[in-house]
Amino acid sequence: MNCDACQDRLLEFASESLAPAEAELVRAHLTGCVQCRGMLDELQEAFATLALTASPVAPPAELKQELLTRIHADLDGPRAEVASRATRATVWRTVLPYIAVSLCAVLAGVIAVSVADRRVERQEMLAKQFHERMDASRRAFPSSRMRFASHGPSAPSDEVTFYLILDNAAGEVHFHALNLVQPSAGKHLELWLESVQGEPVHLGRLEPDASGTCSASFPLRAPNLEVARAIVTEEATTGARPTGPEKVSAVFGNAAGAP
Amino acid sequence: MSADVSPSTDEELMAAIATHDAVALETLYDRYSPLLYGLCLRILHRHADAQAVLSEVFFEIWHKGERFDPTRVSARTYLVTVARSRAVDHLRAAATRTEKEGAAGRERRYASQGQDPTAGPTERTILSEEAELVRAALGTLPEAQRESLRLAYFECLTHMEIAARTGIPLGTVKSNIRQGLLKLRGALAPGMVERGK
Numbered sequence: 001m002n003c004d005a006c007q008d009r010l011l012e013f014a015s016e017s018l019a020p021a022e023a024e025l026v027r028a029h030l031t032g033c034v035q036c037r038g039m040l041d042e043l044q045e046a047f048a049t050l051a052l053t054a055s056p057v058a059p060p061a062e063l064k065q066e067l068l069t070r071i072h073a074d075l076d077g078p079r080a081e082v083a084s085r086a087t088r089a090t091v092w093r094t095v096l097p098y099i100a101v102s103l104c105a106v107l108a109g110v111i112a113v114s115v116a117d118r119r120v121e122r123q124e125m126l127a128k129q130f131h132e133r134m135d136a137s138r139r140a141f142p143s144s145r146m147r148f149a150s151h152g153p154s155a156p157s158d159e160v161t162f163y164l165i166l167d168n169a170a171g172e173v174h175f176h177a178l179n180l181v182q183p184s185a186g187k188h189l190e191l192w193l194e195s196v197q198g199e200p201v202h203l204g205r206l207e208p209d210a211s212g213t214c215s216a217s218f219p220l221r222a223p224n225l226e227v228a229r230a231i232v233t234e235e236a237t238t239g240a241r242p243t244g245p246e247k248v249s250a251v252f253g254n255a256a257g258a259p
Numbered sequence: 260m261s262a263d264v265s266p267s268t269d270e271e272l273m274a275a276i277a278t279h280d281a282v283a284l285e286t287l288y289d290r291y292s293p294l295l296y297g298l299c300l301r302i303l304h305r306h307a308d309a310q311a312v313l314s315e316v317f318f319e320i321w322h323k324g325e326r327f328d329p330t331r332v333s334a335r336t337y338l339v340t341v342a343r344s345r346a347v348d349h350l351r352a353a354a355t356r357t358e359k360e361g362a363a364g365r366e367r368r369y370a371s372q373g374q375d376p377t378a379g380p381t382e383r384t385i386l387s388e389e390a391e392l393v394r395a396a397l398g399t400l401p402e403a404q405r406e407s408l409r410l411a412y413f414e415c416l417t418h419m420e421i422a423a424r425t426g427i428p429l430g431t432v433k434s435n436i437r438q439g440l441l442k443l444r445g446a447l448a449p450g451m452v453e454r455g456k
Contacts (some may be wrong), residue, residue, distance in 0.1 A: 011437060016347050017417040041331045046440040048336040049447055050412045051343065052390040053397055054301040056293035063310050064288060067317055071281050074321070 001029040001217070005170040006036045014043040021133050021174070025217065126213070127161070130178050134163045145169040149230045151250035152178070160212075160248045164230045166193070166220065173203055173218045180208040180232070181247050187234050191218070192242055194229040200241050201225060206232060227252050269334030276324040284321055291335070292317075295342040301413050302346040303353075312349050316342045347415050389447060396446030404439035407432050 006029045012018040013026045030037050131154070138148060145168045152161025162177035175191060183189050189206040201222045208214035229251050235244040269290070275283035295316060299309035319341065327337050397405060406425060410416045418436070422429040 011433060012418055015411050015415075015436075016344060017411065017415065017420075019417075037331070042444075043440070044332055044340050045336050046444040047343075047412060048332075048339040049389075049393050049440075049443045050408060051294065051298045051339040052393045054294075054297040054413070057297040057300055058293050059296040059310060059313055063314060064285075064292070067288065067314055068281070068285060070314075070318060071284060071321055075279065075281065 001025045001172065002170065003029075003033060003036055005167075005172070006030070006033065007039060010036065010040055010043055014040055014047055021176075025174070123158070126178055126211075130161060130176070133176060138165070147227055147252050149227075149250040149252040151248055162214075162232075162248065162250065164191075164250065166227060166252075168224075171220045171223065173220050175203075175206070175214070175216050175218070175230075177206075177208065177212070177214045179212040180206065180214050181234075182208065182212065183234050187236050187244065188238075189247065190233050190235045190238060190242065190244075191216070192231045192233065193220075193222075193225065193227050194231055196226045196228045198228075200231070202238070202240065205238070269338075270329045273320075273324055273327045273329070273334045273337070276320060277327070279321075284317065287320070287338075288317055291338055295338060298339065298342055299346045302343065302415065303350060308349055308353070309346075312342070312345050316345050319345070343412075350415060392446045393443055396443050400439050400442060401435075403427060403431075404435040404442075407435040408439045408443075411436055 006026055009018055009022055009026050013023055016023075018026065030040060134150065147166040147168070148163065149166075150161075150163040152159055158179055160177065160179050160181060162175065162180070165174045166172075167174065173191075173193070180189070189208070191203040191206050193201040193203060195201065201220075203218040203220070204216065206214050206216060229249050231242065231249040232247045233242040233244045234247055235242065237243075269287070272283045272287045272290075276287065292313060296309055296313050299312045300306065303309050303312065316338075320338070327334065332340070397408075400408075403425070407421055407427070410421045410424065411418070416424065418429060418432050421427070422432045425432070427435070
């Protein structure tokens with residue numbers, strides 16, 4: 001994200017109403033840009049004046065007492081921990097062997113069931129987060145300036161699922177995927193755009209984590225490109241054209257952003 | 260202890276809190292809890308929610324006070340920003356939880372609060388000079404600017420949601436908010452309006 005794109009979004013970022021996917025991009029830009037951080041600080045000072053228009057209300061007195069008790073417990077915590085550690089150690093030495101034997105028997109049965117359950121739960125959670133992020137991202141970009149492509153089922157599954165947003169105004173491409181296939185040994189994944197004339201445009205390398213999740217943004221150095229498809233290939237080397245097998249692809253929707 | 264050896268400015272209190280000075284936190288709480296509690300109530304509407312958020316805010320300040328950078332924003336802005344941010348998080352989490360409850364449930368929830376939560380017996384009105392200046396400045400804004408600011412800051416709506424609710428074009432909503440903010444800031448820092456134009 002460049003400064004212009006960041007500054008376009010700062011007003012909504014400062015009021016925390018920017019879509020999560022865009023907020024992430026702004027946050028990433030701000031970490032390295034003193035100028036935009038300065039503008040954000042100005043906006044936050046300005047927004048904070050609005051808080052003065054809310055009527056001040058004294059909170060209940062017990063709330064302060066609870067807070068102070070919590071803080072003093074926090075301060076005393078490390079000392080209390082050291083004092084009680086010796087007592088706890090003696091008790092544990094006596095009962096631990098019995099507890100360990102019992103737990104092993106129970107755990108063996110539980111683990112087999114819960115591993116499968118957790119896997120399904122995690123898959124559902126990731127799929128839910130993915131679709132929320134995709135919807136938020138699509139809403140965040142004006143349809144007049146973006147193109148959108150997606151691939152994958154709407155229900156949670158093991159299949160590769162990804163979306164790609166081409167932001168023509170900022171000259172950037174944003175990619176997010178789940179269950180992306182891991183490349184073979186000695187090879188890597190590359191992301192490409194294919195024009196309507198069938199010409200490939202290289203975007204960059206994709207590096208999914210162990211679970212196949214991958215988020216990446218790339219500058220688009222081909223202004224006014226009429227895109228037809230987004231393609232992920234597996235390559236041994238990086239060249240101007242893809243030479244390896246196509247792993248997954250998606251067709252871009254019309255100019256209004258519909259796939 | 261004489262007053263001049265105790266930390267007194269907000270920034271000095273924040274620096275002391277970063278070294279885990281509980282007295283400094285208590286002083287800051289006394290100074291800012293009415294403002295922050297009022298802000299949380301305005302956003303969340305419910306006393307229980309506002310109390311939970313206020314407590315978390317000060318505990319966060321206690322644990323992460325070193326994150327405050329006095330070269331960037333004032334301590335008051337930092338506190339207000341953290342409080343509003345946590346209130347927004349709370350609001351969105353609650354909205355997700357009660358999504359199935361529907362509009363009728365939402366109406367019931369607000370109705371159960373009875374009268375204006377800021378008008379209860381514990382209310383303590385502190386109209387500082389700055390607050391009066393900002394309120395006066397807010398009163399001079401065109402209605403569309405004032406409403407856009409209210410919806411963005413206290414209702415936590417996105418610009419697109421504000422446009423949809425008010426029927427004002429999106430670009431005008433953005434412009435209204437930006438101009439409104441500049442005028443409010445100008446009320447506290449003369450000269451800023453001119454610089455911002």
